[in-house]
Amino acid sequence: MEARDLFEEIRPLFGILRSFSTRAQNMRLGQIGRLRVISTPPLGYSLGVRALRSFHAARPDVSVSYDVRRLENVVDTVQTGLADIGLVLNEEKLETVNSELLTRSQMVVLMPTNDPLAAETSITPKMLAGRSVIGIDQASQLGRLVSRGFVQGGGSYRPSIEVRYCQTAAALVAEGMGVTVVDPYSAEPYLCRGLVTRPFSPACEVRALILTRKGVPHSGLLLNFVEELRRQLPIGTPKPHHPPGY
Amino acid sequence: MEARDLFEEIRPLFGILRSFSTRAQNMRLGQIGRLRVISTPPLGYSLGVRALRSFHAARPDVSVSYDVRRLENVVDTVQTGLADIGLVLNEEKLETVNSELLTRSQMVVLMPTNDPLAAETSITPKMLAGRSVIGIDQASQLGRLVSRGFVQGGGSYRPSIEVRYCQTAAALVAEGMGVTVVDPYSAEPYLCRGLVTRPFSPACEVRALILTRKGVPHSGLLLNFVEELRRQLPIGTPKPHHPPGY
Structure with a gap:
């Protein structure tokens, strides 16, 4: 009887230990x-x-x-x-x-699904001549990348609307304000919203x-x-x- | 003849003036x-x-x-x-x-169109009990606003996922990760993407x-x-x- 009384005394400890070891195992398993x-x-x-x-x-x-x-x-x-x-x-x-x-991955041109350029397999700066291009601020890394791509591709990069971030450029294209050259991740949320991407050429790696x-x-x-x-x-x-x- | 010669001499000036005044008028008209x-x-x-x-x-x-x-x-x-x-x-x-x-305007609850709560005309913190709520960091103004709203509405605000900006919260809801309380502007871009908003009650003005x-x-x-x-x-x-x- 004394042994059982003593056991009852420490019984809560087992619960605590069980909970502790479950928690430790869960933490180990993430x-x-x-x-x-x-x-x-x-x-x-x-x-x-x-x-x-x-x-x-x-x-x-x-x-x-x-x-x-x-x-x-x-x-x-x-x-x-x-x-x-x-x-x-x-x-x-x-x-x-x-x-x-x-x-x-590589920079892409983001445009409305019904844009004639969507028929092309890749898009050069020359194909974008005369189009309303949403430009990325050249103070940013990706902006410099796009600008270099235009120069290498023999085009001129004079966007009429300039934004700081690729995400903003994508939002403006979604609003029907032109096309843009952005990284494929910034374009992704818009691919179910009437926009499509094609590779930009020359290839600009990100x-x-x-x-x-x-x-x-x-x-x-x-x-x-x-x-x-x-x-x-x-x-x-x-x-x-x-x-x-x- | 001399007068005509002199006129020819200054003729380019008229073009310049015309162009200048058109430009000035355009600038005035924005x-x-x-x-x-x-x-x-x-x-x-x-x-x-x-x-x-x-x-x-x-x-x-x-x-x-x-x-x-x-x-x-x-x-x-x-x-x-x-x-x-x-x-x-x-x-x-x-x-x-x-x-x-x-x-x-007022803060809203952003949720999937097929959420049962979409049938309500306004949503209180108590209705959100037990739901996965994406929370806004309380270091931000809008985060504090939401948190105060939960307290006033008699609910507890313990989000399992916390973000800094309303825009991020909306993106997580769009990915099917729960519901959130955000300003109606942050919700707007998602209203065509299977999400819907209902007023949050008590009203939190923005x-x-x-x-x-x-x-x-x-x-x-x-x-x-x-x-x-x-x-x-x-x-x-x-x-x-x-x-x-x-």
């Missing part, structure tokens, strides 16, 4: 915990959000913070450890964070990178998210955006 | 020149882009720069005169720029403002653009986004 993602708009509104969707569906108890910001903020936030992973399109060398290549903090081991959740990113990677041009419930 | 617009995402991807579309269609020779940035950048850019007009949602007092009320530089008279082009903004203002909830070519 079922609970916290993931903080930060991305620039191109990947943040395409690949990143698709990866987050599968990630979250499989791990509803993981608390997630998901920010879309510009390049400087993404790099700073990853460097200071306020985010676990950063997603960017970038050609320049980053010194303050680890960067890993996710995939390479690299999608994963940024992580230097000197910090990757958590299980981070590795799961990267796995989802790779699984959602489109072959070539991104597939059209799926409507909810698809 | 047909040529330059307009620089900067906006935060909610208005920049809804009302602003619709106003820009009509503005540009009527004045194809006006060179336009159109940037979508966050609040601090918009205020700074207008203050320093690098943009002619700023568009923001804001409740706080701005000291460094002129601000003029464009319109008032004010759309026009910012201009202090001490600088408004140019003709600026006034034309403001006129387009007012013309494109929706009555109550914004109308669905029109596909290109509409």
Whole structure:
């Protein structure tokens, strides 16, 4: 009887230990915990959000913070450890964070589905002469890339409307204001909204990178998210955006 | 003969004067020149882009720069005169720029068209209990507004996914990841993509403002653009986004 009394005394401990070990195992399996993602708009509104969707569906108890910001903020936030992973399109060398290549792709021309140029397999600057082209600010990396592409292709790049970000250019094309040359990720959310892309020629490569903090081991959740990113990677041009419930 | 010779001598002057006066008249009418617009995402991807579309269609020779940035950048850019007009949602007092009320509206719940809550005329925090709610970072103005609304409505606000901007929240809802409470402008681009909005209750008011530089008279082009903004203002909830070519 004394033994049983004593056992009753410590019985709650077993419950606590069971709960602890389940929690530890869940954390090891990446079922609970916290993931903080930060991305620039191109990947943040395409690949990143698709990866987050599968990630979250499989791990509803993981608390997630998901920010879309510009390049400087993404790099700073990853460097200071306020985010676990950063997603960017970038050609320049980053010194303050680890960067890993996710995939390479090429700039595309984004236009209405019923545009005569949609019949072409690729589009040169000369084909765009006389068209209303939404231009990307040449203070930005992608803007310089497009501008160099026009020069190499023997065209002149004099957009009547200039914007800072590819996402803004895509929104203006969706509003029927012209065509634009952007990265395929910025174009992706518009592919179900009456717009279509064709490769821009000469080919201008863009690299999608994963940024992580230097000197910090990757958590299980981070590795799961990267796995989802790779699984959602489109072959070539991104597939059209799926409507909810698809 | 001498008079005719002399006339021939000055004839080119008449052409120059004609061209000058046409150009001056065009500038007065706002047909040529330059307009620089900067906006935060909610208005920049809804009302602003619709106003820009009509503005540009009527004045194809006006060179336009159109940037979508966050609040601090918009205020700074207008203050320093690098943009002619700023568009923001804001409740706080701005000291460094002129601000003029464009319109008032209310926060809405954004959800898939087939969501059972779409049958309601307004949605309270209690109706959202147990749902996957995409939350807005409470470091932001709109995030605080939503959080206060949940408290007033007797609900608890514990989003499993948190984002910084309303636009990101809307993109996650479009991907089928839950529902969110956002301003009606951030919701607008998604209304043609299988999502619908209903008023959030208790009512949380958002004010759309026009910012201009202090001490600088408004140019003709600026006034034309403001006129387009007012013309494109929706009555109550914004109308669905029109596909290109509409």
